[in-house]
Amino acid sequence: MRWARLDGTADIDAWEILESNRHRYRGRITCPETVCGKNLHWRKRSSDGRAATFYGEHADGCDYKTTSDEQVVERELEEVDAVINTCAEMQIRLDPAGGSRATSQHSPGAPGARGRTHVHRGNDRTVRAGSTGLRPLLRKLISSPEFRADRMPLTLSDGTRTTIADGCVHAAQYVFSPGTRIVWGTIARASGNWLNAGDPHEALPAVRVSKEALPKVLEHAGVQELADLQGWHFLVEGTFTLTQGNLPTPYVSLSAPNRIVFLPPSG
Numbered sequence: 310m311r312w313a314r315l316d317g318t319a320d321i322d323a324w325e326i327l328e329s330n331r332h333r334y335r336g337r338i339t340c341p342e343t344v345c346g347k348n349l350h351w352r353k354r355s356s357d358g359r360a361a362t363f364y365g366e367h368a369d370g371c372d373y374k375t376t377s378d379e380q381v382v383e384r385e386l387e388e389v390d391a392v393i394n395t396c397a398e399m400q401i402r403l404d405p406a407g408g409s410r411a412t413s414q415h416s417p418g419a420p421g422a423r424g425r426t427h428v429h430r431g432n433d434r435t436v437r438a439g440s441t442g443l444r445p446l447l448r449k450l451i452s453s454p455e456f457r458a459d460r461m462p463l464t465l466s467d468g469t470r471t472t473i474a475d476g477c478v479h480a481a482q483y484v485f486s487p488g489t490r491i492v493w494g495t496i497a498r499a500s501g502n503w504l505n506a507g508d509p510h511e512a513l514p515a516v517r518v519s520k521e522a523l524p525k526v527l528e529h530a531g532v533q534e535l536a537d538l539q540g541w542h543f544l545v546e547g548t549f550t551l552t553q554g555n556l557p558t559p560y561v562s563l564s565a566p567n568r569i570v571f572l573p574p575s576g
């Protein structure tokens with residue numbers, strides 16, 4: 310949103326705030342809706358051209374609290390951008406499968422809330438590590454080639470320390486190695502309990518969905534069966550192994566339904 314309230318009285322325009330002055334506005338910006346009035350945060354214009362904006366959690370009944378698809382996309386990208394812009398490290402947060410956390414930051418004390426560590430220059434607080442869910446991460450990887458090459462430290466959900474560039478690998482570039490990785494790409498084939506990022510001869514990464522995990526995986530994606538996911542984007546976090554046979558193919562046995570997320574082809 311572009312317009313909000315400053316000190317509860319004056320209108321303020323997100324496009325007019327300078328990055329160098331952002332600390333002056335901290336804690337002073339609120340939602341203009343009287344039923345709401347929640348504190349908002351400012352995000353600068355992004356390098357991929359998205360306009361500067363105010364964002365934050367709105368109260369129930371606030372007109373700005375919306376859940377249209379477009380706004381979900383916006384919010385998820387904002388979640389990742391907020392970590393990139395304000396934190397030194399990114400952490401993977403596993404959200405419960407079947408329900409994405411619409412709002413994730415700025416709830417101190419909540420599980421997975423961004424850790425606020427030290428204070429310097431008066432009120433200018435620096436946040437060390439910020440968390441992101443897997444679906445926001447997938448959106449960002451799809452939309453930003455720059456982000457894919459980012460050397461920001463990344464901690465996976467099992468504590469593995471890596472970077473965004475090394476820890477989030479596109480299926481086409483994946484080279485088998487031990488340890489936990491995030492692999493993302495497009496589902497070329499879905500058959501039985503398997504999701505494959507390529508044709509059989511390509512030996513690209515695959516996911517084996519256990520019978521136990523399947524119902525939650527389908528529910529989370531909003532589809533009837535795995536075959537419906539053909540052509541969708543996917544992102545999985547896990548430890549890969551190789552299939553037996555002439556053409557060993559890396560695959561991950563999905564240990565928990567919340568370690569995989571999907572986005573429809575248009576998303």
Ligand SMILES: [Zn+2]
Nearest residue numbers: 340345367371
């Ligand atoms: Zn509001």
